Amino acid sequence: MTAGRASSVRVDPVACTGHGLCAAWLPERIELDEWGYPIVDATPVPDELVAMARRAAKECPARAVLLTRAV
Amino acid sequence: MNAALWYLTRASALVSLALLTTSLVLGMVTSGRSAPLAEGRFVRAALHRTLSLVMVVFVAAHVLTSVIETYVDIGWLSALVPFSSSYDRFWVGLGTLSLDLLIAVTVTSILRQRISHRAWKLVHWTAYALWPIAVLHGIGASTADQPLVLGLAASCGVAVLSAGVWRLCAVDLDRRQRKLAGLQGWR
């Protein structure tokens, strides 16, 4: 994913086990529900947040956070 | 010079033990899901990783100084191949074994994004074996009897034991639900 190309965050809900780290890295797009699972705002991530979004994906212990190129 | 190296070996071993213990406890608390203070998860994960990496530095120092100092004869090969040392073969071998495990855990964690989640997890689980092996190595290979050293060893033991008990008892609702659902017939 090159910079400047809009991408958005997605979560694989089957893989997600609710560790909640993604919400700590990317509170701008991810909040947690009362059971600890992410509620994701799929609005494309602006350039200045892309690094954090990647970080959120990388830090997920279940590798459930995906960055997808917005269509 | 040799004396200084010897002290460095001992000191880095003690620091490594303390760091290894803290890191293991943090890891157990992180993986047991209904952890106290769920908000602190973020900090815990960061601390777990940072302390582990700092520990790697101290372990490296411990191994380097053990090989370089000449009171006892430990060669480069026996630093990497378990039970190949002519000096104190068994106890030094345990240290080597834990070093190898540490290398495996560290390398797979650094490459975590590129290897399968399952492979990472399997290797990471060996950290539970790493700790007792390293502690045994410390007990057998050292001759320390200072209260400070014994006290440190004892408190590390208490910490790991209590975290282990907590980890076994902690109810991970996510895991439990998944397991129950998976047992229903889906074929």
Place this chain on the structure above:
Amino acid sequence: MALLTNQPARLNWSDLHQQPDRDHRGARLLQALENADLRGRGGAGFPTATKIRSSLGSRPMLIVNVCDGEPLVSKDAVLVSRSPGLLIDGVALVAAATQAREVVFAVHADTPTEAALRALLGREGQLLPPSRVMAVPARYVSSEESSLASRAMDGEARPRFRSVPLTHGGVGGSPVLVLNAETCAQVAVIWSAGPPRAQLTRLITASGAVRRPGVLEVDDRFQLAELARPGFGEPQAVLLGGYGGTWLPWSTARQHTIASLAQSGVPLGAGLVYLIADECPVAVVGVILRYLAAESAGQCGPCMFGLPAVATDWVQLLDPAKAAAARQRLARRLPVISGRGACRHPDGAVRQAASALSVFARHIDFHLSGQCVRPSVAAAAAPFLAGAW
């Protein structure tokens, strides 16, 4: 021409397999489906032509869903017993247009429909690409399309997360096209008659306090009022689509036709029309919510924790001491559960609960003031869920 009565003549099979015409015929079929605006009859209502088009050239595995996954719905079973020829013809048309490499008929295990399908394929299977009957466990989420794709590839019949659509290999890497049995039969009807949109029929399953329970074929002008039992108490409300459907008050629903329902955006889903007359509706909703919670595949957090929580909240709505808090929790929970699972199961449960909350608001107040005298469905829960009503 229609599905159950006045069926069109069978396809000319020798034509279907003639190579030179194939692409041309496929294009004509898609055009006809588009003109008729055929939408999937399994529940999601996705335009069929679009779905088939995205499978063109990929030689998909074609899965025909004959499961009647909705517990009270039996239209797929009726279709197999009364219009097997239309089903096979429709499947053959789609299989030919997409050059499907394999056809899989998915059906609940150990049902009469499974036996009927096996016999049908024994008679007519040689007219299709390599085809087989796949028995699926009778679980609510097991007939969801990714569950079927997963099962067809020898996995579990549980929904799978897809980062690309099924038609592009979202499960297991190879392209899969899943169509409902009624959808396939409609393809055959449209192909042979090319009816304009208004004449396209659909199968609904009337259930509950209706004149005659069972499957009936209706067109756009059919009025829901026709379903009511004359001489009995006025129905209170109707559940449309399926357990994951929408409640409407009967006073509104009785004025609707199939066409006007579509215009007002109420989906008919898998075609369930369940009328409730005498029972306590709040208890019925509670039973359905508990059932849906228990039917979660237990794979996605919002579903495995959210649905039981909502079902419990619903029960507490009726307890004066807990009602206010339960209402607040529902207001918080219902909006955040939808759209976050690998499949739409939680979305349906939430849709049903949310519509029940507004349609039965007055009845919930009755309970809180101790005025509900209607028989509770709780004792009858088991047969209700088994579809015996």
